[in-house]
Structures are given as structure tokens and as C-alpha cells.
Amino acid sequence: MxxxxxxxxxxxxxxxxxxxxxxxxxxxxxxxxxxxxxxxxxxxxxxxxxxxxxxxxxxxxxxxxxxxxxxxxxxxxxxxxxxxxxxxxxxxxxxxxxxxxxxxxxxxxxxxxxxxxxxxxxxxxxxxxxxxxxxxxxxxxxxxxxxxxxxxxxxxxxxxxxxxxPDLQHLHYEVDDTVFHVWINGNIKPDWERIQRDFSRFSETQIRLFGEFPEKDYHFLTLILPTAYYHGVEHRNSTMLVLGPNDEGEGLYTDLLGVSSHELFHAWNVIRIRPTELLPYDFTRENYFTTCFVAEGVTTYYGDLILRRANVFDDTAYFKEFQVLLKRHFEPSGRSFQSLIESSWDLWLDGYDKGVPNRKVSVYYKGAIAALILDLHIRRKWNHARSLDDVMRLMWERFGKPFIGYTLDDYRAVTEEVAGEPLDWYYERCIFGNEPLEPLLNEYLAFVALQLENDATDLTTTPAVFLVPLDDETGLENRYRWLGVHPEGGLNVKI
The missing domain is CATH 2.60.40.3650 (Immunoglobulin-like)
Known part of the structure; x- marks a missing residue:
């Protein structure tokens, strides 16, 4: 052809x-x-x-x-x-x-x-x-x-x-045997030294998590527009990014880092660690599947976390993005009727539209919160000797590397293997259920000396949410072990 x-x-x-x-x-x-x-x-x-x-x-x-x-x-x-x-x-x-x-x-x-x-x-x-x-x-x-x-x-x-x-600007860097290319088209003068330092750091951190990279080369294809925009799509050995406005401000660079780290994580999670219903793609019709909370939720969770682990983000930058994620779930859809399973399935119906109020949840945002709860549960039980990292490594070794596709039952089995116990409560409450997650989330945030507060008077009121620190020395130590960095001072103010 x-x-x-x-x-x-x-x-x-x-x-x-x-x-x-x-x-x-x-x-x-x-x-x-x-x-x-x-x-x-x-x-x-x-x-x-x-x-x-x-x-x-x-x-x-x-x-x-x-x-x-x-x-x-x-x-x-x-x-x-x-x-x-x-x-x-x-x-x-x-x-x-x-x-x-x-x-x-x-x-x-x-x-x-x-x-x-x-x-x-x-x-x-x-x-x-x-x-x-x-x-x-x-x-x-x-x-x-x-x-x-x-x-x-x-x-x-x-x-x-x-x-x-004729206007493409280009940089390449290497991590192990993989050559990474950053391509930028737009009316902007990139800080290539900063880009090379930061992209090298988060690329290496992701590769260390999985142990290897699936491809010999990778391309960050970036269009910078004069108007506000934020969109990225994962591909086999590349990602397509469209960002703006082209004011060269810190906000644009933060957006570039966040979406680039997220999309690079997809090189493992969904490009290769792919739901069996999408293997191979059928381009003629809907390809229904229930595990988009893994494909997108876990990826959303790791995208910014990797930037903190790699010391690309400091505490302030990471928790600012974390606060935004929490607000995007709890403020518009924390009381929504659908579960993550149902919302994964219904992506093909209206998953990218605002839709009916309080009907669906975001597989990105609630999926990331569910991933956080699972990660902190495993870490708390095993004193950080095991974590969601181990889940993703096993998913790569068993399903991604051989490229055979996984089912919801496969993912559940791997999470329970790493946790060392049945996780009925987790799947019933976080994945199959639709109960408000604030109480459960706060149970686990306390483990890392954090707490989610809101200004709602009852569970029927739409809250404004705030992430606040707890005065807990042990929790602060757990926080930095979770983040994978050395302490650089506590989180002392509301974000």
C-alpha cells in the first residue's frame, strides 16, 4: 500500500x-x-x-x-x-x-x-x-x-x-541505547539546555522504573500555538503535543513537562501494556473496554510523580499539580453516579464531553486518585518495600514485553500479588463502586502527612478542596519515601 x-x-x-x-x-x-x-x-x-x-x-x-x-x-x-x-x-x-x-x-x-x-x-x-x-x-x-x-x-x-x-527546531539526547528527539514548531525560542536536562532526567527515571525502553528511538512532536491550548496523544514511538500560548512563560514550560512525562509513560502503559480488547485495534467500530482507569488513570498518577522523583519538579511544583488533579475530580464529579468501570466503557458514548451533571467520572482524575490509594496502601503495608512500581513492572514483564494484552482480572491478580492479600475492598470501593472517596483518600494521605479538606457543609454540596500538611514527622518521612526524593523542607501552607 x-x-x-x-x-x-x-x-x-x-x-x-x-x-x-x-x-x-x-x-x-x-x-x-x-x-x-x-x-x-x-x-x-x-x-x-x-x-x-x-x-x-x-x-x-x-x-x-x-x-x-x-x-x-x-x-x-x-x-x-x-x-x-x-x-x-x-x-x-x-x-x-x-x-x-x-x-x-x-x-x-x-x-x-x-x-x-x-x-x-x-x-x-x-x-x-x-x-x-x-x-x-x-x-x-x-x-x-x-x-x-x-x-x-x-x-x-x-x-x-x-x-x-521549514521551521522545525530540534534537539536529541540519549538514555542508555535509546535516542530521544524533541521537535518544536512554533513562534518560540526554546531553552534547549533546560529541556535537555529536564527531559533526560524524567526519561531516565521512567526507564529505571520499568528496566528498559520499548523502542530504539522516540520523538516528542510539539506544535506551539499563539492561543491557549493543551493536548497530547501517545503513539508507538512518539507523542504528538499541541500547546499554547507561545508566550514562553513558565506556565507553558510546566505544561510541556507535564504532558511530555505523561505521554512518555504511555510508551509502556497502553502502547505495549494494552487491554486485550484493543489488541489489535479494530478501526471500524467501538472497541469497548473497562480498564481505561489503568491506561489513563495510572499514567496520569505517574506523569507528575515522575517529574518529582526526577527532581524536575520541586515540592511546590508537584503539589500544585497534585492539587489541580484533586480539584478536577472532587469539585465537579466527586458525587457522580458512575464507577470507573462504567466510565471506562462509556468513553465511547460521551467520555470526552461534559455530559449530564453528576453522571460520569474522569478515568484520568479519579483513575489517578485510585492509583494513589493503591500505591499508598501497598507502601503502608510493606513499609515502602513494595509499591505500585512493582505492579507496573510485573504488568510490563507479563503483558507488555510479550505484547499479549491483559484483562481486568489480570490487572487485579497482579495488584493482589504485589499487595500480598485480596483487595476486594479496594475494587469494590474505588473501581466498581461510586461512593465519595474523600474519607478513604484521607486515610491514606495521613500516611504521608497530608490531608484533603473541603468547604462543603455536607456530602450533597459541591466542595472546594484544599490539600494541607499534617504535623507528623513519621508521615513526612513516608512522604519523601513515596516521592522517592530526599527531604527539602516540609509542605507548610495550603496550596
Whole structure:
């Protein structure tokens, strides 16, 4: 399968695609466009962005075809050995899962616009970019010619976003045998010395947690916008980040660190430690699963914690982000009806919309709080000799490294093995249940000399929450053992 991508009129925001499929022998071929993309568990119906759609044989003769569904076409190919589907894709939105073209940027998420056939998903794919000679190409695909990229199969192709531009800024660093690339496109002058120091630290800390890195190289692909924005998406050996505004302030850099650490953790957790329901991806329909609280909640928990362990964040910076996480759960949805299991399943329904009040919870925020409770429970029982780190290492060794997929029962079995006891109470209260978590959370926060306070008069009132320290010397020692750093002074004020 070969794709040629161009944008003859960037002002139109149209990306022009020529998809060539050879070695045809059947009387018909069905072409499918993905209905969703990895990292966003909702149907996005990319076919709605196709403006013009035509199919020809290799001589340029039109072939008859019929649209079967919103994103599937049956082509009459009797006597034809090769076809070319020629179509335009409207790309007027920039986020971390979209595609976009202007006169100085070609930003591509191939999952948006690359057709496939069901029986050839494992074949190699080539992607050719019609771009000026002075443009650089950034992304995780192997470059086999100046403007041509190679993917081992369709799954790799659509899990590797691409930026092409004459304005790309680039840095690389190494940790063990892995080369990491930071690519930035936008009206900004990066502090490369600071980026190299901080990114090296959190990359090394994550690798030490798991013991190895899944890939030989990794790419942080970053678009900086003039307007406020915050979005990141994980991919096989890269992440796509869209941030703004481009004021070069400390807030922008903090956002860059937070989303980069989160997305790098996904290189293990969900890219390789993947729910069995997502292995392999079925791009034609919903892929329902119940463990997004592991995929996203555990990752959200570790994203900022890793930055503290790596001494990229100090106490003030870490607990500021921790406070934000707590507020994002307890203030809007601490009394919501759904459990984490139900909200994981219903991501495909409305998981990324605000939705009905007090219905769902965030698998990111409540999932992170549930991960924290589990981590502190294991640490308290084993005096820090075991922790959630051990859970994730076992998940990597048993499911991620062999890439075989895990079930909810698998995850529960590993957590109970590390805890050394049944965890019925944990799963009933935190994962399957919908009870307010403040009392349970405070039981475990006390172990690390912290407490969650709110200004609600009763459990029916929406609270404003505050994280406060406790005057407890033993708890303070436990806090630093949890954070994995040496004490640098206590947390003395409300955040």
C-alpha cells in the first residue's frame, strides 16, 4: 500500500491523497477509512472530512464503486491489478489528533485519512510527501528516501504522526541505547539546555522504573500555538503535543513537562501494556473496554510523580499539580453516579464531553486518585518495600514485553500479588463502586502527612478542596519515601 500526500493549495486547508493498491486479483475490493484513532476512545468519523473521492485503474480509467457505510467503499476490480483512490481531506483543525496544512506546515495523523483493506493490514506501507526540498520531516517512521517514509504495516503507519516544515527546531539526547528527539514548531525560542536536562532526567527515571525502553528511538512532536491550548496523544514511538500560548512563560514550560512525562509513560502503559480488547485495534467500530482507569488513570498518577522523583519538579511544583488533579475530580464529579468501570466503557458514548451533571467520572482524575490509594496502601503495608512500581513492572514483564494484552482480572491478580492479600475492598470501593472517596483518600494521605479538606457543609454540596500538611514527622518521612526524593523542607501552607 502506497500513499502520496500533497497540498497544492494550502490556503484551502485541503490535503490531497493518492492511495495506490497493487496485486489485486478479486472481482471487488472494499476500502475502509478508520472511524477513530488510538488514544481517543470515541468515534470521530473521519470520512466526514473527505471532500472529493474518485477511484481509477493504473491507466487512469475510472472504476465503479459503491459506498457501503459512512466510511467504507466497494470497488469493482475485475480484470484490474492495481487501483488508485484519489481524494481530498479537509484539514482545518489543529489538535494533537488532527491533520493540518498551510504554506509552512504539513501536519499529518495518517489515521485521519489513510484507507486500508481488511486483509492487508499487515503489509508494509510507504508514505510519500510532496513537500519543498528545504523542509524537514519529524516523526517515528523510518525514512527510506528524502521524502518517503516506510511503515512495517498499517498499524504502525497510523500510530506515527508526522510534522513537515521549514521551521522545525530540534534537539536529541540519549538514555542508555535509546535516542530521544524533541521537535518544536512554533513562534518560540526554546531553552534547549533546560529541556535537555529536564527531559533526560524524567526519561531516565521512567526507564529505571520499568528496566528498559520499548523502542530504539522516540520523538516528542510539539506544535506551539499563539492561543491557549493543551493536548497530547501517545503513539508507538512518539507523542504528538499541541500547546499554547507561545508566550514562553513558565506556565507553558510546566505544561510541556507535564504532558511530555505523561505521554512518555504511555510508551509502556497502553502502547505495549494494552487491554486485550484493543489488541489489535479494530478501526471500524467501538472497541469497548473497562480498564481505561489503568491506561489513563495510572499514567496520569505517574506523569507528575515522575517529574518529582526526577527532581524536575520541586515540592511546590508537584503539589500544585497534585492539587489541580484533586480539584478536577472532587469539585465537579466527586458525587457522580458512575464507577470507573462504567466510565471506562462509556468513553465511547460521551467520555470526552461534559455530559449530564453528576453522571460520569474522569478515568484520568479519579483513575489517578485510585492509583494513589493503591500505591499508598501497598507502601503502608510493606513499609515502602513494595509499591505500585512493582505492579507496573510485573504488568510490563507479563503483558507488555510479550505484547499479549491483559484483562481486568489480570490487572487485579497482579495488584493482589504485589499487595500480598485480596483487595476486594479496594475494587469494590474505588473501581466498581461510586461512593465519595474523600474519607478513604484521607486515610491514606495521613500516611504521608497530608490531608484533603473541603468547604462543603455536607456530602450533597459541591466542595472546594484544599490539600494541607499534617504535623507528623513519621508521615513526612513516608512522604519523601513515596516521592522517592530526599527531604527539602516540609509542605507548610495550603496550596
Amino acid at each position: 502506497h500513499y502520496r500526500i500533497s497540498s497544492g493549495n494550502p490556503a484551502s486547508r485541503l490535503i490531497e491523497v493518492d492511495f495506490s493498491l497493487s496485486n489485486l486479483s478479486a472481482p471487488t475490493v472494499e476500502l475502509q477509512l478508520p472511524a477513530w484513532r488510538p488514544g481517543r476512545y470515541e468515534l470521530q468519523n473521519f470520512a466526514k472530512n473527505i471532500q472529493r473521492f474518485e477511484i481509477f485503474d493504473k491507466t487512469g480509467k475510472p472504476l465503479a464503486f459503491q459506498k457501503l457505510t459512512k466510511d467504507r467503499w466497494r470497488v469493482q476490480t475485475a480484470g484490474v491489478s492495481e487501483l488508485v483512490a484519489r481524494y481530498t481531506y479537509y484539514s482545518n483543525v489543529i489538535n494533537a489528533g488532527s491533520s493540518y496544512a498551510d504554506d509552512r506546515l504539513l501536519y499529518l495523523n495518517p489515521v485521519n485519512f489513510c484507507l486500508f483493506t481488511d486483509d492487508r493490514l499487515r503489509e508494509t506501507c510507504t508514505l510519500e510527501l510532496d513537500i519543498p526540498d528545504n523542509w524537514q520531516i519529524a516523526g517515528g517512521l523510518h525514512q527510506i528516501a528524502p521524502k518517503t517514509l516506510l511503515a512495517s504495516d498499517f498499524y504502525e503507519l497510523v500510530d506515527c504522526p508526522i510534522i513537515a516544515s
